Amino acid sequence: MALLNVNHLKVYYPVRGGFFRRVIDHVRAVDDVSFSLNQGETYGLVGESGCGKTTTGRTIIGLIRATAGEVLFEGTDLTKLNRRQFHAYRKDIQMIFQDPYSSLNPRKRVLDIVAEPLRNFEKLSPQEERKKVQYVLERVGLSAESIYKYPHEFSGGQRQRIGIARALTLNPKLIIADEPVSALDVSVQAQVLNFMKDIQQEYGLTYLFISHDLGIIRHMCDRIGIMYRGRLVEEGTSEDIFTNPQHIYTKRLLSAIPNADPRDRSKQAALRREVEEEYAQAYSHYFDENGRAYPLKPISPTHSVAIP
């Protein structure tokens, strides 16, 4: 059984206007999205800014209320739980945030930052707590003395590892990583990505990896969902998406990635022109009259595309 099933998830925001500020329309931030995560895999949610990928992640962890749909975590629908019932599941789902500079409280010591989840869930003595914090910090490659330091004393990569340590303290089953490396330099980025892979193996973690960077997505993810305007337009294994993209939006996204070989410049430019032309011509074929993508249809056991 899948660890997480997201079924027909919708997050709508009302648009008010006119007389009495009535609801005249909705912004469909997440519009009927379904996917599932298997135990131990990394699922990548990709798309450009405003496509709803972050909203999806935050809804799963309960930071945003779903308008409709289900989030089944080990079979329990999280959207139907009340605060107290949800509390029990908070332990199992943790989040790594994008910006290590704003996601760590500058006035707290590393000990207090990393121990915060522990204090919410487990009653430990200060000694036990310190031991546990030191243990996870060592796991992420920070020295045991760093518990008495403040976030500003660390570099960007180290801060992101503190963020990861905080997410790890409660031995979660699912980690939602929302652009975990986009604020970091390339060499530090490599360090954090390698590390995330290592702890995944060690703890058997499942990742929902949200990113706009297709290079990182290809490196990290087993399966990928491409989002556009609140809907999934294509889903498949990393191989399906990168070597056999079917939806015009996926093709456009892939052709826009800068090619890392200067010798392929003209080839890449030609490909881009070709895809742009196809995009202009075939747009109406891939989207209905309201500009919404069609529901996903399987074209192979692993690969689904939003086509009519």
Add this chain to the structure above:
Amino acid sequence: MEKQPLLEIDRLRVSFQIDGDYYAAVDDVSLTIGENEVVALVGESGCGKSALALSIMGLHPPEKTKVEGCLQFKGTNLLSLSVSELNRIRGKEIGMVFQDPLTALNPLMTVGRQIEESMDYHLRLSGAEKKKRTIRLLERVGIPEPEKVYHRYPHELSGGMRQRVVIAIAVACEPALLIADEPTTALDVTIQAQIMGLLKELQQQMKTSIILITHDLGVVAEMADRVAVMYAGEIVEWADVDTIFHRPLHPYTRSLLQSIPSAQTKKERLHVIQGIVPPLHKLPRRGCRFQPRISWIGADKHEPDPKLREVEPGHWVRCTCYQHFYFPDDQTVGGVGYGAS
């Protein structure tokens, strides 16, 4: 490379004041930018690439910055000019595109007014001529319905459109040199592809040279003619783009290329450069600055006072350590990578 240099940077050193002492953020940088050429400055944050660009524009606060060396632009040394003389050049002969289009634009001014501002300063044009020229410019940078956008405010435009406006401002007076500081970093990939296409097109049409500052090697591979790789304020490698990507020599260039996840191919592990870039006031002032980060290469392999040397025509490398450099096996790389403190 038989192009006439448009800008010649000679032994430039830019130092900032920290606690009363000056520390060089850009050290011993010599470069030439030819006519109609795209030169990329690549490196991670803190390597001095933006400090270098800002010194060409004379935008460092003079009371806290020391700029030494020579910046020869079309035969005049920019560093010897007074502010009013410099004002005749920047904005007209040298244009600049900033990273974040939202902060680069004035939110209280219409798009048209902002583009006309530099024309007011540098060109003598009547109101009608200015407007005509501005609308033509907007059209040229690919903005649909330029007559309407002329009257709009920045907040009414999308990120990609704003960056097009910033580019329109930079090229309003048809500069000979355009400095683009991370022009696509704040944008989505599809928009990034469009902006890169636009810059390339303008460069070819207007015969402009571009200094492209970026940390994104993909953008470099697509745009640049020649590339200067910077580390800790120095140029460590300087060559044409094909050499940098296919025959890089300096350990930093090679490590950087190994550490990027690529959408074209899948590798199991990424290379991690061990350690961190030291802060400006703790930089080693003698010896190879990259030495602490490739500690498995013996100290005797480095030069005591590394210089940028031409190892083959047009290919410059700093320090001799590249001759002995190799990647350690994966195990050790992973191990030392995390142990950084």
